[in-house]
Amino acid sequence: GEDVEQSLFLSVREGDSSVINCTYTDSSSTYLYWYKQEPGAGLQLLTYIFSNMDMKQDQRLTVLLNKKDKHLSLRIADTQTGDSAIYFCAEHGSGNTGKLIFGQGTTLQVKP
Amino acid sequence: DTEVTQTPKHLVMGMTNKKSLKCEQHMGHRAMYWYKQKAKKPPELMFVYSYEKLSINESVPSRFSPECPNSSLLNLHLHALQPEDSALYLCASSQVGQSNEKLFFGSGTQLSVL
Numbered sequence: 001g002e003d004v005e006q007s008l009f010l011s012v013r014e015g016d017s018s019v020i021n022c023t024y025t026d027s028s029s030t031y032l033y034w035y036k037q038e039p040g041a042g043l044q045l046l047t048y049i050f051s052n053m054d055m056k057q058d059q060r061l062t063v064l065l066n067k068k069d070k071h072l073s074l075r076i077a078d079t080q081t082g083d084s085a086i087y088f089c090a091e092h093g094s095g096n097t098g099k100l101i102f103g104q105g106t107t108l109q110v111k112p
Numbered sequence: 113d114t115e116v117t118q119t120p121k122h123l124v125m126g127m128t129n130k131k132s133l134k135c136e137q138h139m140g141h142r143a144m145y146w147y148k149q150k151a152k153k154p155p156e157l158m159f160v161y162s163y164e165k166l167s168i169n170e171s172v173p174s175r176f177s178p179e180c181p182n183s184s185l186l187n188l189h190l191h192a193l194q195p196e197d198s199a200l201y202l203c204a205s206s207q208v209g210q211s212n213e214k215l216f217f218g219s220g221t222q223l224s225v226l
Contacts, residue, residue, distance in 0.1 A: 030212040042118075042202055042219035043155065088154055092211040097168060098143050100215055102154035 004089055006103035013111050018076040020106045022089035027070060029091035033100070034063065034074045037086045046087070047074070076108075084110045115139075116218035118203050124224045127193060133221045135186040135203030141216075143209030144186040146178060147202040149220070155202055161186060162209035193225045 003025045012018045024032065030051055035043040049056045049063045049072070056063045062075040072089055086105040093099040116137045125131050135144065143162045147155035160168035161180040175197075177189040186203055200220045206213040 031214070033214070035217075040222070042116075043204075043217040045214055045216060048214060096211050097160060098145065098162075098206045098209040098211065098213050098215060099157055099160065099168065100155075105152075105154055 004091060004101050004103035006087075006089060006106045008104060009107050009109070011109040011111065012079050014079060014081055016079055018074075018079045018083070018108055018110075020074045020076075020087050020089075020108065022072040022074075022103050024070050024072065024089070024091045024103075026091055026094060026101075027067065028094070031092070032063075032065065032072050033090040034061075035088045035090060035102075037088065037105070039085075043088065079108075079110050081110050081112060084108055116203055116205055116216050118201075118218035118221050120221060121219065122222045122224075124226065125190065125193065126226050127195075129193075130189070130191045132190065133188040133201055133203075133223075135188075135218055136184055137205040137216070138184060139205060139216070140183075141205035141207055142183055143206045143213070144180060145204040145206075145215065146186070146188055147204060147217075149200040149202055151199075159188075160209060167209060190223075193223075195225050198223055198225045 006022045033048045034046045036046045060077045064073045088105045089103045090100045146158040149155040158172045159178045164180045179187040202220045203218045204215040206215045
């Protein structure tokens with residue numbers, strides 16, 4: 001079945017880079033996503049990568065995709081206190097539906 | 113505009129109450145979703161509507177009743193809920209409900225059942 005796994009917690013100092021990792025099982029997913037959730041808020045689509053790409057860069061965010069190992073990572077450069085949140089990676093479930101399967105979420109703590 | 117609007121933001125209800133959650137989008141999307149999220153957990157899919165028809169029900173108890181009156185609106189009617197139903201209820205939308213589409217989420221309704 002479909003499964004998405006993430007480590008649960010990451011703590012970094014302000015100004016450092018953060019790397020959040022994710023592994024997934026369904027290699028047929030066309031897109032893979034990163035969502036950000038701040039306390040008490042909904043999910044914000046942070047970035048996404050098409051499955052035939054290895055890397056996507058968007059300002060401070062870099063997404064790396066290793067299809068062979070089914071490994072996805074999100075790198076945040078120059079991490080700020082405002083980046084403190086839970087980060088979910090997600091892939092589409094099987095079948096041609098919009099259903100998203102989420103990882104457990106990684107809580108990013110940024111220390112000043 | 114990528115906004116999905118949910119009301120109310122917070123709701124407290126008793127186990128005998130009937131209440132409704134509302135969701136609205138004006139992006140022209142034809143697929144809308146209800147997700148349930150418990151604290152510190154990922155969102156879990158409840159229902160999917162595609163072209164105003166229910167396409168997925170993830171074995172949700174009948175005390176939750178979804179309704180899609182038109183392509184912009186999605187409701188979730190609540191009746192005789194249990195305390196364990198307390199959670200953040202998230203609405204999302206996407207173009208037509210296929211597997212290559214981005215989902216856009218609202219900010220959710222935080223529901224407490226007493």
